[in-house]
Amino acid sequence: MTTYFNEMFDAGQVRDPYARLQDWMQSMPADRRLEKQAEAEELFRRIGITFAVYGEGGDPDRLIPFDMFPRVFTAQEWAKLDRGIKQRARALNAFLVDVYGRGEIVRAGRIPGNLVYQNAAYEISVSGFVPPKGVYSHIVGIDIVRTGPTDFYVLEDNCRTPSGVSYMLESREMMMRMFPDLFRENRIQPVDRYPDLLRRTFASVAPAKCDREPTVVILTPGHFNSAYYEHSFLADLMGVELVEGQDLFVDGAFVYMRTTQGPKRVDVIYRRIDDAFIDPLCFRPDSMLGVPGLMDVYRSGGVTICSAPGAGVADDKAVYTYVPEMIRFYLGEEPILENVPTWKCAEADDHKYVDENMADLVVKEVHGSGGYGMLVGPKSTKAEVEEFRARVRANPSNYIAQPTLALSTTPTFVAEGVAPRHVDLRPYCLVGERIELVPGGMTRVALKDGSLVVNSSQGGGVKDTWVLAE
Amino acid sequence: MILTIQHMTRYDYASPARAVVQSHRITPTRCDGQKVMSWQVSVTGGRKGGEFRDGAGDLVTAWTIPGPVDSVEVSVQGMVETTDMAGILKGNRETVPPEAYLRDSVATKVDAALRDLAQSVSETAPLDVAHGLSRAVTKAILYRPGVTHSFTTAAAALAQGEGVCQDHAQVMVAIARHRGLPARYVSGYLFADAAGVAHEAAHAWAEVYVPGFGWIGFDPANECCPDARYLRLGSGLDAKEAAPIRGTTRGTGEESLSVTVAVQAQAQ
Incomplete structure (x- = not known):
């Protein structure tokens, strides 16, 4: 029988970060809990946060289950994660610049060439190109699991367009509205700087040809996409336009957005569309989602695309096994977070x-x-x-x-009361001129008893993730 | 040899297009054996966009033609001094590793017949394999214009047993990759000499990467390697990627295309 690390109760003791949650938990009899749960659902529905489950059919506006029991890290635990995540994000970007450049890591025999160059995600059309500030992956979502008090493993890297950050922000918002007392009793580090940091990250990678305050847009495939809510949510919080392919067009050496005041030049595109669909001229000619001619503008330095086309070669699951090698090769450091x-x-x-x-x-x-x-x-x-x-x-x-990893558990509200359920964590590391990480992320929880699959598409839910101040 | 090129491509739209966007790879490769004396590309009503050299060394130029557009004429005029390099590509600066050209594309996916054709060559040394494959393609596909289209795949062309230079080149690329040799599709021009042997002035052939030599051109359509009669423009995994002009149209109308190409050799 595998034993699982319980993040709240260890050997019959309540661990420090959860100390103040003990009373809160006991102050939640079943009726109050159900009442609060209903309140949370009502709030989520009113703001419209829903998550369509890709390819499963059913109700596309189904709510992703939200669990009110927070998941808590101490400042000290987070300090290690913070260093480890940033280290990884730096190495992944160094790898991308390298394999689209001289390919030193392959020449040095540290990673097999076929894994990189014959990879479907390796984009020949951007070979030789260094994006502004040398950044390919501007938002690195790193999935982390915990197996013990000090044992963390990286499950996978997401270098393209990791989704879910809206759940980090919404879960916090929700908890603060419903349980303001908790936020007085605990010193919880805020996450609400994220949209501002995201906007600054994009502005910092504007192309050299941009000589004014950069115009940033989010390019969405449209409202049929499962993460459309997140696209509009982030556009709203950053104060930037949410556009579809048909709202943008190429004229000469630049990309423009149609507005009621006439065309407006766009400098940075945060695209939530796969490489294959962003430009029918360069990639899939049948794509209706993209912008014809966009890649030529990009390659000639007229616009920045985030994440950069071709970034996917770094988050391939076979390439993943070489990330510790990348850290040693490019940074000359030992990996802080371990690979599985x-x-x-x-x-x-x-x-x-x-x-x-x-x-x-x-x-x-x-x-x-x-x-x-x-x-x-x-x-x-x-x-x-x-x-x-x-x-x-x-x-x-x-x-x-x-x-099969012995994923840690945290207390979770279930029909019978409170029970341990397995969790993981996806923090969102921002890479531009600077590298930034807000203390928090999306904690996913496998709501089914005994289940180790936390994906929202497989019946997982989300929790608020707390990082306590020193 | 001094080659003069006159190449005109005209697109007519049944109903005016809202706008046209094009991406050109229509400038001679900067490599040994190709000295550009003059080269001009013009696009009627077009605005020249970004320009850059891609990882394969090709110069890419973007054009946009604001609407409404009834027709677009792309004309190329140039004069280039060429030297026979025995088919070997030299002096082209590129960053794409040859290994990347072992990848499939939709148009060059191998089927059973292509696999058989690839295996029909018994040689083992890479250079011999490449020559053998080129000969095999010449035999397998008879030159016959009008039976294949721009979107015909290598597998379909082989099944049909006839086609044009695009089909020869794509089949060559597909089977070379299957034999573990990096291969790519090359577009360019070809001077048809007085004897009238060579055909298709707007031409295409294949390049195979052979260790020790680098990229070597093979033209199964003419049973030879490129010489001074050939002018290289650009390359890609298949015909679509290497096309001298790629374009999209915003609008609903039908597009019709007419092309005239003249390649002449001048007395030196």
């Missing part, structure tokens, strides 16, 4: 091990995301394991495997 040991099925020995131990492992598609196309061995039936085994055998290089 990973078997690459592309390698025969690894595949053999995975094949033999599949029932104990978590097996994932190299390019998958959102908890789709994965197998959690210990939680699967024999038939499911067999089916997955066949899939991996048919195309080994498409899969990696990791041990």
Whole structure:
């Protein structure tokens, strides 16, 4: 029987960061809890925060479950995470600039060339290009799990357009409205600077040709996209326009936005559209979402695209295994946060091990995301394991495997009261002229008893994440 | 050899387009054996946009034509002194690692027939393999204009057994990659000599990366490697990526295209 680290109760004692939550918890009898839960749901619905579950059908306006029990870190715990996350974000960006430049890390034999250059996410069309300030990934979302008091592992990196930050901000807002007393009793570091820092990050990477206050826009695929709420929410908080492809056009060497006062030049585009769709002239000709000619403007320095096209090669699950190598190679430092040991099925020995131990492992598609196309061995039936085994055998290089981690739990409100549920954490590191991290992130919680899958698309919920002041 | 180029491409729109955006790779490659004496590109009603040299060494120039647009004429006039480099690309500055050209694209995906064609060559040394593959493509696809389209894939062209230089080049690229040799599609011009052997003045061929030599051109359509009659413009994973003119139109009307190309050799 695996034992799981409980972030609140350790060996029968309440851990320090949760000390003041003990009374609060006991002051919440079932009826008051249900009342508060209903209040939270009503608030979420009124502001319109919903999350469509991609590819699952059903109600697209379904609420993502919100759990009122906060997840708490001490200032000291966060200090380590802060250093580790920033270190990783720096190394990932150095890697991107390198592999689109001289490729020193490949030449040095520290990462296999085929993994990089034959990767579907490697964008030949941006080879030789260094984006403003040498930043490819402006928002690095790093998924972290905890297995003990001081043990943290990075599960994956998200270098393209990690979603979910609206939940970090909304969860906090919600808690402050519903439980103002908690915020008087605990010294919780604020996260509300995030939109301002995000806007500053974008402004700091405006192209050299921009000689005035940069105009920033968010480019969304439209309201059918599952994260549309977040796109409009962030545009609103940053005070920038939310646009779709058809609202932008290229004229000469620049990109313009149609406005009621006539065309306005755009300097920085925070795109929430995949590479393949941003410019039908350069990538998929059938894309209706993008802006024809955008890539030529970008490459000739007329606009900055965030994240930079091609950034995805750094967050590929097979490349992930080399991030500790990147940290040593580019920064000359030892990784502060550890990687989860990973078997690459592309390698025969690894595949053999995975094949033999599949029932104990978590097996994932190299390019998958959102908890789709994965197998959690210990939680699967024999038939499911067999089916997955066949899939991996048919195309080994498409899969990696990791041990089933003993994810930490935090107390969570459930039908029967309060019970431990598994959690992870996605902080959002901002990289521009400076590197910034607000103390917090999105904590996802697997609401089903015993479940280790926290993805919102697989029945996960969210919690407010607290980082206490010193 | 001094080649003079006159190349006119005209797009007519059945109903006026709201705007046209183009991306050109239509300037001679800066490499040994190609000395540009003059080169001019003009676009009727067009505004020249950004210009940059991409990772493959190609000069990319963006153009926008504000609407309403009834027609667009892209004309190229130039004079280039060429030297026979025995098909070897030299002096082109590029950052894309050859390995990146082992990747598939939609138009060059291999099927069983392409795999068989790739395996029909028994040689093992890379240079011999490349020559062998080029010969195999010449045999497998007869030159016949009008039976394939700009979007015909390598697999479809091989199944049909006939096609034009684009099909020869894409099949060559597909099977070379299958044999583990980085390969790319090249667009350019070709001077048809008095004997009338070479065809297709707006031409395309393949380049294969051979360790020790670098990129070498192969033209299965003419059973040779590029020489002084060839003028190289740009490259890509397939025909679409290497196209001298890529464009999109905002509007609903139909587009019709006419092209005239003249490549002549001047007495030196």
